[in-house]
Amino acid sequence: MSRVQNAVIGSVRTVVGWLPERWLPGGSPDPLIGRHGEVGRQLGHLDGPLKVTGAARFAAEVPLEQLCHAALVHSPVARGRIATLDTRAAEAAPGVVLVLTHRTMPRLEPVPLISITNMTAVGNSALPILQDPEIRYNGQVVALVLAETPQQADFAASLIDISYDEAPARTRFEAAKPQARTPASILVERNEEAVGDAEAALRQSAFQVDAIYTTPGHNHAAIEPHAVTAAWTGDRLVLHDATQAIAPTAAALAKLFDIRREDVRVLSPFVGGGFGAKGFWDHHVLAVAAARLVRRPVRLVLSREAVFRMVGGRSPTEQRVALAAEAGGRFTALIHTGYSVMPPYGACPEQYTLGSRALYRAQNVRFGQKHLDLDVVPNTYMRAPGEAVGSFALESAVDELAHQMSMDPIELRLRNDPEVHPLSGIPFSQRALAEAYRQGAEAFGWAARNATPRTRREGEWLLGMGCATGSFPYVRMPAGAVRIRLTRDGRASVACSAQDMGMGTATVQSQHAADRLGLPLAAVSFEMGDSDLPPAPMAGGSGQTVSIVAAVAAAATKLTGELLRLAGNASPLAGLRAGEVRLQEGGLVSLADPARRDSFDAILSRAGREDITVTESAAAPLEMFKYAMQSQSANFCDLRVSAVTGEIRITRLLGVFDVGTILNPRTAASQLRGGMIMGLGMALSEEVLFDERSGRIMNAGLADYHIPAHLDIPEIDVRWTGIPDPRSPLGARGIGEIAITGVAAAIANAVFNATGTRLRDLPLTLDKLLEEEGA
């Protein structure tokens, strides 16, 4: 991201700041806020029965005639060139249809990287895919084999004989630091920010913490590995995909393979978990290219190991957080800087300092991130990129400072809770962190905590409690359209190319559409998962729900106008304008005089029509610039640590989320609980074992990459403040990512409370505890 972008975003903020509120989205609150309709009701996933009965077909399951199966070969070296390559044995192996290497792969342009300014760019890596003999990271795909069965493909792949001329690779985090790059911006924010002289204030303050916190790489481990089934008919492509970005994937493939956008159809009705991983990666290009060459459908299903090798995860980070306060607790300095890996061919800057910029008021601040350029598979977005690891560092430091000051850590946080965004001075749209802490502390029994570490004990188990704040920004995507088709019998179908990675998109959007259109839930259907539908933005930044809601609301407004026009002079509503009626109970109703109404059936019948269809896009998300829109959460942890072995076992987690309106308590609780479980895994066990000698991931599988097992997961109490955001569609802010944030810090803080030992390096494993304790 560039200086130019800083300037553009800066001027958007300034201009939007001048504009009167009523001109902007969110200027007047969404009329559905606070209405008790379908939104807010407990509703199970509408596609649940399909999934539990196996009727839902995932990308790797679509039956096709003539299908052939792909297997991949990965480079075992990190840098160099292919010296010799012999594919004869593989080509002669039973069932082999094609062997694709850099020699035979069609020449293709690099894939444009994901960008906020170009919604059709979806690449996670700008590296060439089988275009040359260069090796750029350990795990890079060097060959693809197609065969009649997956087993034949796999065997033939093992017969490809490759030797490499190895070159020195940059694989060491520490060694890369002297050449670190300082980017001008991080996503849409300026990277380096400073107010006052934070270093000086740090030295002069009564209390201060200045520490380095480290987090390892994390890998994606969604239950469904990446898979595509690609089928060409002439120059038309159908891709069955597991993706979080349907429309952008279709656009990218059209461009890459030089065909018309309308000749690409990406279908992704079900996705077995995304978390940021299910973007556009090399397997898309490989499968589509191979299928075109052999003129047969191709299925490419990544093995679990391949997901680790060729799909990036979360970058490791090394973060410095320094925090100082005067005796009353007011922060005098806040510094958050650090290093993460971001090769120039990657797309995700791991924005670990962004959360810190919005969370506390401090007199002097300094923020800035440095990027390390290593020869690795580019890291990517992973649930709450940045905030997940950034909140571990920041919220551990706050706890350290509170302990030093003998102050309750909640109290210290609330004394520094800002009224306006600390850097921009822009007002928050809604913010109730104090309320979240109040509710949480009461429900959790925070008062029972003993502030002196290592004082509560049951047998060999040391007991501890900790808390920490989580946060995540509000994001609404600057694109996306929906189509609404209303039929005379009072049924509506709402459609766009939205993605559902298991969160319940179709369920919640059906609830919303019912309320927005004034229809019962049973009369509404939500179509999605198909790039032939009006384009929805990618599901990212926890922004899909509100982005689609805004588009549906815009389309509903357009529908209202069209219906009024059709209703004509014979209508009881004659003379009213779109702003003077609302969609209710299967028709239009005058706002001023509810007795004046006209049903959809009557309007369409009089006009001699069976149905009416409108397509509309939402207004640009300028509310994001006019207001500071941020979700926050209060996390609490109760745990025990064995004084013998150092094993940490969580007893209870509780989170109170200040995330705006909750659209469906059942799907929301499950989303939030899942996020907290991921936070628990990050705290205790998740770690990519990256061997810096070879640049290779040594635990590329779920036996050795430890996500939490059932027994690790305690009772998790999920609550929310439920206060709507007056500036967002439906008052909602997006809940996909926030729940992972703050959890690791709450756990680390509880470990300190239990043991008196401060661990600053994730995951919090028993060897680190024993070592710190000098066992």
Next chain:
Amino acid sequence: MIPFSYSRAGTAEQATAAAASGHRLLGGGTNLVDLMRRGVEQPERLVDVTGLSDDIRPTPQGGLMIGGAVRNAALAGHPAVRREYPVLSRAVLAGASAQIRNMATVAGNIMQRTRCAYFTDAATRGCNKRSPGSGCDAQGGFSRYHAILGGSSACIATHPSDMCVALAALDAQVHLASAAGLRVVPLVEFHRLPGDAPHLDTVLQPGEIITALELPPPPAAMRSAYRKVRDRASYAFALVSVAACVTVDRGTLTDIRLAFGGIAPKPWRALRAEEALRGTPATPQAIAAALALDFAEAKPLDGNAFKLPLASRTAMAVLADLIGDAA
């Protein structure tokens, strides 16, 4: 994975004949098939031996004879095992997952290979166990799960089994068969230390198979425990585990058998500590001193030095509990 043939053996004779002609034995496949998928093992012929004895029956001496094809779950759940040898039941249940235990066989569990990450990844170059003479990438790499005792400069891999740690403490015997006949090897002598031939995990000879496990009768009034220390609460291999069987008579430890997992290339009997403690009141100080005798020769690396204090702390806690409960 390379193509392979598959057949089934109905009797031990068929199995030994198949083994002698170069077949690899297939139990539940939970280890072998994983390694075949990753190209670490490349057998061309498999013979399924899950049809061999899956009996658990009492021996004339008052012990138990356990068929090699008994599933791990069946072993852990067997009433006689739960009653007479609870340490074995607990150790088996501490391992893997319910699904894996339902598939895994007793013989396969004994024969399972190390989880060393450099061994299980055929694309890494240096692994003497996988490819003799190629080096040992674990040294200087990730060695957290590796041995502090019994390793060599050629290999520091651990044997990952939980079950075998309990078997070591119970003085189990392994029954073997081949065309040449039958033989019986104590479990503690069944797994080899790597020395300069780490590719040989056990003393099993080519053409030989495991037919059964024999447990001697449990000592009267024996109290036992298995404790596994690990990164996750379940479904993780042991960083350190301890199996202990003790008999306490009026404050004196009349019998003690103590075995460790996760710290050596084989289940590690702490024979020196046992000897030092047998016949004493076994105070905490005495236990600590006795354990130090076994750990004196430990050669920890940076990545696994924590196992030294961890192993003795865990053993001390386990013994203190057992002795305390008996008092």
